[in-house]
Amino acid sequence: MSIRLHEIGKHFGRTQALEPIDLDIAEGELVGLLGPSGSGKTTLLRIIAGLETADNVAGARILFGERDVTHLHVRDRRIGFVFQHYALFRHMTVFDNVAFGLTVMPRKSRPSSGEIRSRVHRLLEMVKLEHMAHRYPAQLSGGQQQRVSLARALALRPDVLLLDEPFGALDAKVRQELRRWLRHLHDELNFTSLFVTHDQEEALELSDRVVVMSNGRIEQIDTPDELYRHPANRFVFEFLGDVNHLEGTVRDGVLTCGDASLAVDLEDGPEELLLRPHELELAPSATQHAHLPVCVTAISPVGAEVRVELEADWLGEPWLATVSHADYERLHLTRGTRLYAIPRRWHRFPDERTQQTAPTPETVS
Amino acid sequence: MQRIGDGVAVRRLLIGAAVVLAALFLLLPLVAIFAQAFARGIDVFWANVTNHYTLAAIQLTLFIAVLTIPVCLVFGVALAWLVTRFRFPGRRILQTLIDIPFAVSPVVAGLVYLLLYGRTGWLGSWLDGHDIQLMFAWPGILLVTIFVTCPFVARELIPLMQAQGSREEEAAVTLGAPGWTIFRRVTLPNIRWALLYGVILTNARAVGEFGAVSVVSGAIRGQTNTLPLHLEQLYQDYNTVGAFASASLLALIALLTLVAKAGLEWRAARREVHP
């Protein structure tokens, strides 16, 4: 079932938590709401669930398919909601937790107890916890509890599944596993899901589309791929990964900053360029276009690549570069090694005034 | 934010019920005390309060409270320090033991003291031989008052000191502070409000204790009558205004206790918001 929001905003007292927002989510989509804390993403999710009420303005509408749920109470919206800290009922067994939604249905529409039992067992099978049915939540690990919570949310066969930082409280490894498993479940059962996260990796890995938010505004809505390649603005660019800054003045096609210089095809004036760590190359000598002398101050070989921290007099904040292990060995990097950074690519987002214009990622060399 | 029972009708109904019941059940008695005390005008009230026997009862009550508080304070602080700062065998048992006065009926508390220190008791008969009489005299009243009030200070301090842990004191030790200085400069500032509230509770209970005191006091008017015993006698003598005049003094102390508690809680809440 599709979700359509129109003019949905929210004030808490005088502070505006959410500027009026329009958002369309297609049936069967898995959409991530990504943003730093305080960006309004959780508020938006809770408004869709009916746990918060949107500002009561004339045009405000929430539609599930053709059903207008704007003024429906949360208990009548037929959504599944998964909480960050699981929110399992601690005094009930796993079975009773999952069965809860079915057993509180009005007597007329409530399935028979036999049917409830078989439905709950099917759900527990799906989340691979059949053998835990009679345990209490306190006897389960965090990952297991979150799976129970998911089974509980799905028991009523909701059209819409909402997840509030579902993996936020779990450790990295379990998080990875649950992510893949949720994606699989989503594809299998084909409900419409919307989840909140502050982890860009999670959003990019899991979602069909990502809604990036900051300060109560939607900054960009796009597929993960588009988002990474064509960030709409500086905020999105910076939020999606590590960024190195190069500030200087352009004159006659050369940006200078202290004793560093870089050939750019830009008009004269002050400029700030943004560079991703993996778009930096390290070399023993400068090139014709780039003269960016740096000194290695820290090296950490993490996973598939090596993270190198770089400093120089002309730099305000240290830079970060990621190089392959092969390059790392070839260059004989150690702390104190002096060499040159050569950007393969850089980005710029001209100031607020002109932010609406298309971003201009460029390529050098 | 959606919560269970937040509907307007439900909310109004429950608040209404709670307020009406609390007003009838708790507030009305409080009002009645003062209404009865002043039923025949302020002059009669004043005459009753300044009556010789009433003054003697006030004096004895305050005397007992003044002696009880330091004893409970020293014991409460020592016990709280002991059970929250050290681990030793029997610690849990000690913590359970101090709850006994809460669970024991005040009449039973008075009785056990009477049995021990009364003339028939083994300690009492020995004391009697040395011409020391504890029962049916103020020392007996003091003893049972200490018995019923001794858990209050400790009960206020223990949860607080447990939550705070002993890191600050340990830091002070590493800085070379001697024991008494650690307590005075590090521990005391952290616990002073709980300590104050413990003292206020001790005081409220000490001036108001009835059951235990009535067993051991002998209730001799002008001599071993505390204020609660005095008001009982007046009430039994059908001197209602006199009884409620004394009662209003005790009710006033109770009110001050409530105000102090609200004040201390407000303070604590404010400190949580602005650390």
Next chain:
Amino acid sequence: MSSRSFAIGLGSTPKRVLPGFGLSLGISLTFVSLMLLLPMTGLFGQLAGLSLAEYWAIITNERVVASYVVTIGAAAVAAIVNAAFGLLLAWVLVRYTFPGKRLLDALMDLPFALPTAVAGITLATLYSSNGWMGQLLEPLGLQVAYTWVGIALAMSFTSIPFVVRTVQPVLEDMPNEMDEAALTLGASDFTGFRRVILPHLWPALVTGTGLAFVRSLGEFGAIIFIAGNMPYETEITALMIFVRLQEYDYAGASAIASVVLFVSLALLLAINIWQGRFIKRLHGGHG
């Protein structure tokens, strides 16, 4: 009633870093021995003078047994009323904001702060035939003063804070997600309360009600004025002890007191153990 403490190995006593162990241990043990334990010896000394048959005869005396019935019956009624009333008060104080809330909250401690004798004469005066409440209730056929209803009322008054102050913090700490989870799953207010909130509060509610019951069993000052103290009808057990004392029947008083003492301590212990089990289930452990 007990504060939770962390598990420790008794054998592994590290060198004590903080000073004052000897002093605080000395003060505490001296006090506990002299003030709490030594007086108990008087009671057992007195009981030792009784044969088992004599003891049994005293504690099963018809009038005394009637006093047990009155005391336990009234305390049970008071505890049940307080469970409901206390739950209502705690709920309103935690969940809603309204003018006068601070005052209502402060009022909850009144029964603890007000001397029991003051509460006793006040309730007796209010509910007597010409008292403010008595005038209203008696035409309706409800006689409170000098009946067991009055005893239950006095017990309820003195012990209501136990329920409110035990339930209140638990309700405060209850995460809002519990409500929200129940609501997203379609529960009505009533079902949500009954199936999610009440079970959460259950340990605190039972503990508070249990404490209120124990307190009511021993209450004296607040009750004797309103009870009427008619033998076999409105005489409470604490008063029986007092009556025996005035008859200089120390053995009789001790025997009855030992029953009261035993029941109170046993109940207290039961509450603690039960609470411990419940907490274990909610916070881990296997079972």
